[in-house]
Amino acid sequence: MTQSIERRPLLAMNQVTQTYALPRANLFGPRPSFTVLQNIDFDVCAGEAVGLVGESGAGKTTLTRILTGMEKPQTGSVTFEGADIWSGDTAHRAKFRRSVQMVLQNPRSSLDPRMRVGTALLEPMRSLKIAGDHTKRLYEVLDQVGLDRSALERYPHEFSGGQLQRVAIARALMPNPRVLVADEPVSALDVSIQAQVLNLLKDLVRNLQLGLVFIAHDLSVVAYTTSRVSVIAAGRIVEVGQPIELFTHPMAPETKNLVDAVLTVEAGLAGTAL
Template identity: 75%
Template sequence: MSAPLLEMRGVSQIYTLARQTLFAPKPRLTVLDKVDFAVGQGEAVGLVGESGAGKTTLTRILTGLEQPQEGQVLFEEQSVWAAPPARRAAFRRGVQVVMQNPRSSLDPRMKVGTALLEPMRSLRVEGDHVARMHEVIGQVGLTPAALERYPHEFSGGQLQRIAIARALMPGPRVLIADEPVSALDVSIQAQVLNLLKDLTRDLGLSLVLIAHDLSVVAYSTSRVSVIASGRIVEAGPPMDLFRMPKAPETKALVDAVLTVEAGLAGTALA
């Protein structure tokens, strides 16, 4: 792989918790422990782990919402937190995130068109915003009529397409999808995953797909990292992880994936 577009090097994040008793020292919780993670230009990579593994904290650090206590976050080989204001602005435009529940990330009082324009204004992106809005709404498979409607008028799958469209508005180079299908019906999940794959290919985007289900990231990415207790315990091509998992945590994730044939019987992937 060429030089990574977005990278974490040796990132650790430790939170100080409340005291259990008056004179006891404050306990410390290590959420990330010397994590290395990277995505190259046009690459689709996955991060998978069970709840509490550190995926959310890693997402917040990758998107610049949280500064790591140790290690570096690099965008285009430059430190995000040591960069001058112009580079920080380029990073905020260049890395966008799609959250798990689109209903909670869209203002119910705001029409879809207005919601799509918000990141352009807040990030001070120049250009024809209205033309860009019509372009991205078509890229996610919706018609311009959707721009005049409110979020409550859409299904969950349509709302996730709108959330993806909003993330595309500033013209990002990296799209981070944090559990993008876990809140959707099974019949809709494949549609959204196919959309993400098509956008990655057609727009030359880099995709970071974060999930707790190994089968979801295996379907959509070419390289997967497994995180457990704040550490990357295994990484490689998804089918290698399916067929020859080495870490106990990876084996547990593989065992939790049901095949179509064995699903009704309640048995896991062999």
């Protein structure tokens, strides 16, 4: 039985535009600018996994930075639970910081190799000043990601790539977030391990009613994991829809280019891929 999805967005970007100033060509000339995002609308609801795909340089990184509060948009708004994160009060912003967590591409570079996993998992609780029984929370999160308690005493180099990504997901779950933003979370893993991590993310979305923003280049991974996909190109959202429909019957030229670039055995032998 499919669980109903709360249609009110947990996290949303509304008509966001982001422009960066560039160095002057000469001392007295005007300072040029470059628009990275233009009039972006993007949202995720509780219990929903949404995808974001686009070629390199399309604006995915800037969108992610604004969505997670690392950058303030030049125009437009970012709302969490209906309230703007930049114009709201301090308490709401603190709640947003706890409630939106990231899972990065390479867990080996995001975990301190000198720190035991148990200590690393407690870092978000300390930095965000979250009170409560931290040991109990550690055990809950380990169960959620399928790791044994003995993992707490080990160092990152003692784990396989798939296990280490589970550790990274566990650390993101420690503050009990409402939204996970996963940026290429399986691209550094072997293909045989990718499905395990993807299934874990899908289980978390369903069981915890998390919102998941899934950013990836691999269209098959996005189609497997998400129920709605936005295609970004040159700083604009050019198409939104269900992944299977979007990737089998693309309407926007940019989406069609992404689909045509997928490397398959048939296309590779024919010399038409890429």
